[in-house]
Amino acid sequence: MVRCWWLAGLLVACAAAEPPCRQQLRHLQDSAGIAARLPPRLEGRWVSTGCEVRPGPEFLTRSYLFYTNRLFKALQFYYWDPSCRDPSYSLVIKGKLRLRQASWITRGATEADYHLHKVGIVFHSPRAMREVASRINQTSGEGCRGFLPPGRSWAPGALYEVLSAKTERDCTAALGFAMHELSLVRVEGHLQPLLQPQHSGSRVVEELYLGDIHTDWAERLHYRPTGYQRPLQSALHHVHPCPACGIISRADEHHPPILPARAALPMQLSGSWVSTHCEVRPAVLFLTRYFTFHGNNHTWEGHYYHYSDPLCRQPTFTIYASGHYSQGIPSSKVRGGTELAFKVTRARVTPMDQVTVLMLNSSEAGSCGLQGSWSAGVEQDITATNGCLALGIKLPHTEYELFKTEQDTQERSLLYIGERPTDGSSPDSPDKRPTSYQAPLIQCAAASEEFSNYISLKYVGRKDANGIEALKPLPVAFLMFIALLFLRWD
Numbered sequence: 001m002v003r004c005w006w007l008a009g010l011l012v013a014c015a016a017a018e019p020p021c022r023q024q025l026r027h028l029q030d031s032a033g034i035a036a037r038l039p040p041r042l043e044g045r046w047v048s049t050g051c052e053v054r055p056g057p058e059f060l061t062r063s064y065l066f067y068t069n070r071l072f073k074a075l076q077f078y079y080w081d082p083s084c085r086d087p088s089y090s091l092v093i094k095g096k097l098r099l100r101q102a103s104w105i106t107r108g109a110t111e112a113d114y115h116l117h118k119v120g121i122v123f124h125s126p127r128a129m130r131e132v133a134s135r136i137n138q139t140s141g142e143g144c145r146g147f148l149p150p151g152r153s154w155a156p157g158a159l160y161e162v163l164s165a166k167t168e169r170d171c172t173a174a175l176g177f178a179m180h181e182l183s184l185v186r187v188e189g190h191l192q193p194l195l196q197p198q199h200s201g202s203r204v205v206e207e208l209y210l211g212d213i214h215t216d217w218a219e220r221l222h223y224r225p226t227g228y229q230r231p232l233q234s235a236l237h238h239v240h241p242c243p244a245c246g247i248i249s250r251a252d253e254h255h256p257p258i259l260p261a262r263a264a265l266p267m268q269l270s271g272s273w274v275s276t277h278c279e280v281r282p283a284v285l286f287l288t289r290y291f292t293f294h295g296n297n298h299t300w301e302g303h304y305y306h307y308s309d310p311l312c313r314q315p316t317f318t319i320y321a322s323g324h325y326s327q328g329i330p331s332s333k334v335r336g337g338t339e340l341a342f343k344v345t346r347a348r349v350t351p352m353d354q355v356t357v358l359m360l361n362s363s364e365a366g367s368c369g370l371q372g373s374w375s376a377g378v379e380q381d382i383t384a385t386n387g388c389l390a391l392g393i394k395l396p397h398t399e400y401e402l403f404k405t406e407q408d409t410q411e412r413s414l415l416y417i418g419e420r421p422t423d424g425s426s427p428d429s430p431d432k433r434p435t436s437y438q439a440p441l442i443q444c445a446a447a448s449e450e451f452s453n454y455i456s457l458k459y460v461g462r463k464d465a466n467g468i469e470a471l472k473p474l475p476v477a478f479l480m481f482i483a484l485l486f487l488r489w490d
Helices: 002-016 020-030 126-139 243-249 354-361 476-489
Strands: 044-047 052-054 058-066 071-079 087-102 110-123 159-164 184-193 202-210 232-234 271-275 279-281 285-294 299-307 315-325 338-351 397-407 413-417 441-445
Touching: 020 271, 020 285, 020 441, 044 243, 058 243, 087 126, 110 126, 285 441, 315 354, 338 354
Parallel strands: none
Antiparallel strands: 044 058, 044 232, 052 058, 058 071, 071 087, 087 110, 110 159, 110 184, 184 202, 202 232, 271 285, 271 441, 279 285, 285 299, 299 315, 315 338, 338 397, 397 413, 413 441
């Protein structure tokens, strides 16, 4: 009996010792505690959790208030700096929103129609007033010429109307302004464990996902979103601690939020980084990401786990890629960002469902691994075929990237990687370098963790195309099951 208890304890200890990066990946795949509100309930105030970066770049915070009668009042605060401490101007947007049906394109989302009643702007400095007035006077239609006469002095707190449904005047195009984000809506709720040692339990956190902003400024006025931007959180049910949440929820167009100062962090890529939640990209891509960077020789490895559902529970295929990256230099276009060049030299693909297997086996000979040899859970190297045409992978390949690191309110390290082009292309030239970021990755290991054999979370003990068994960690539940069996046998 003692021997069995010792073995059970060993198995349980092995399960508990699973590396934190793999624990996080399992947590993401289990979608622990996440529930989508269908239909979404929008009533109440929703706020940014920090300074946001939109393509351009634009630095802003948002505070959106939805009423029970479907009316809304949205505040967008724009800044000169990436810390959101130097306000430029604020927009006051009023209108009406009507939820329609579940999206046929983006699973888990709800489509909506909106109508703008009026948009006003408040300038927070003479410089902001001059620059915006100049753009409107030069680029807007006849009804907007002379929006602000040259030489007009800045009046602190003055509200100027840039859109009115009643007078059919719209001078917002010069600002690159559109509210198409309201046409795609998703509300998620999850439980956050209480951080205080003396308290047990958890609190509800609610997040509002609105449609993404096109990465090409010229397209954003016409683009209908299929992905999401950084979520807003309920002013009543947000993560704790969140210093920015309270500051933003109390702000108004005359008193823009000034976020707390944060120390700039040096770019330290070495280590492993993993997604914090199931991510959604335009063109209906659901995925999680896992990267390791080796600072000693400037090489990197990455896994992209793709899914068919918004909770990342139904895997479709996994991509493993590796290569090297250049020394970073401060971005001249996006303050606080670092520019790097990434070379992708090797890649492997693991199809995870029969639909993907059929697609890969139907691909043209020599365009994606060994033709007709694909099967679910079996990995193939696609380096010899210079990538995989069916999945849009080209090898070798160079991408011009934008990175940023910072710490969250719990002092965890976050890594922001440049936002992918909305049109599905690649940032394969310096002029295509991103000016905004994807959802952050969280550092799960300070030192590089060996994970080149860790590809699939679903297929344990499968063999790759060369007949070599892939060494993948056994699930915690499986280890517990074995331990219990030994206890029963005794």
